[in-house]
Amino acid sequence: xxxxxxxxxxxxxxxxxxxxxxxxxxxxxxxxxxxxxxxxxxxxxxxxxxxxxxxxxxxxxxxxxxxxxxxxxxxxxxxxxxxxxxxxxxxxxxxxxxxxxxxxxxxxxxxxxxxxxxxxxxxxxxxxxxxxxxxxxxxxxxxxxxxxxxxxxxxxxxxxxxxxxxxxxxxxxxxxxxxxxxxxx
Numbered sequence: 138x139x140x141x142x143x144x145x146x147x148x149x150x151x152x153x154x155x156x157x158x159x160x161x162x163x164x165x166x167x168x169x170x171x172x173x174x175x176x177x178x179x180x181x182x183x184x185x186x187x188x189x190x191x192x193x194x195x196x197x198x199x200x201x202x203x204x205x206x207x208x209x210x211x212x213x214x215x216x217x218x219x220x221x222x223x224x225x226x227x228x229x230x231x232x233x234x235x236x237x238x239x240x241x242x243x244x245x246x247x248x249x250x251x252x253x254x255x256x257x258x259x260x261x262x263x264x265x266x267x268x269x270x271x272x273x274x275x276x277x278x279x280x281x282x283x284x285x286x287x288x289x290x291x292x293x294x295x296x297x298x299x300x301x302x303x304x305x306x307x308x309x310x311x312x313x314x315x316x317x318x319x320x321x322x
Contacts, residue, residue, distance in 0.1 A: 142234075142263065142302055142305065143303065144168045144171075144173075144234070145175070147302055147303075147308065149176060151261065153177050153230060155180060156177060156178065157177045158181065158183075158227055158228050158229050159183045159231075160221070160227070160232065161173065162186050162231060162246060162249070163187060163235075163240075163246075164187045164193075164196060165187060165189075165234075165235065165236070166192055166195055167195065167196030167200070169232050170183050170185040170196060170200075170208055171208070173232065174200070174207050174208050179206065181207055182207055182209060183207060183208045184223060184227075186212075186215055186221050186223075187215075188215070190212060193210045193211075197210050211223070215245075215246045216242040216245045216249075218248050220249060221253060223253045224253070225252055226253070226254065226256065227255070228253050229258050230259045230261060231254055231258065233246070233250065233260065233263070234262075235264055235265065235306075236264070238264055238280050247260075247289065251293065251294070251313055257312065258312070258313070259297070260311045262308065262309050262310075264282075264306060264307065266281060266282070266307050282309065285307075285309060293313055293314050294311035294312065295311060295312055295313075297310045298310040
């Protein structure tokens with residue numbers, strides 16, 4: 138079987154604590170949002186943020202069908218700083234999964250992620266490694282791991298870890314550089 142991106146397995150392997158607050162920027166159809174919601178439990182909260190109403194409606198419907206009640210839907214443009222309307226320092230983890238390749242203003246989305254992250258919070262980026270003969274996005278749109286890492290570093294993040302995210306995806310975890318020294322608690 139082809140090892141495609143498996144949100145539940147990936148998030149389980151990188152760990153999310155019970156009761157955490159997770160923001161899924163560019164949540165799409167909600168695979169990662171629902172996986173995170175199950176991992177963090179009913180005391181936690183997931184904010185699924187996307188610009189497409191129909192995808193947010195799908196997340197709401199599928200979450201209800203699956204008995205998941207800790208996801209809040211937010212219609213917003215993540216390429217606008219403060220566009221999510223979330224408070225500063227609200228998230229323990231911010232997810233950007235299969236999203237970077239779709240963004241025109243990647244830097245603003247990273248700035249928004251930084252704004253909503255708590256000190257010592259994690260930014261988890263998962264995206265396509267290539268077009269894979271049309272399976273993934275157009276190769277001109279790909280934001281490969283090297284480009285993503287450079288973007289994160291230029292936005293004040295430090296790469297903490299790289300991880301496997303399936304045969305067609307890469308994964309990185311980054312933290313804000315100004316909070317790295319406090320990460321030993």
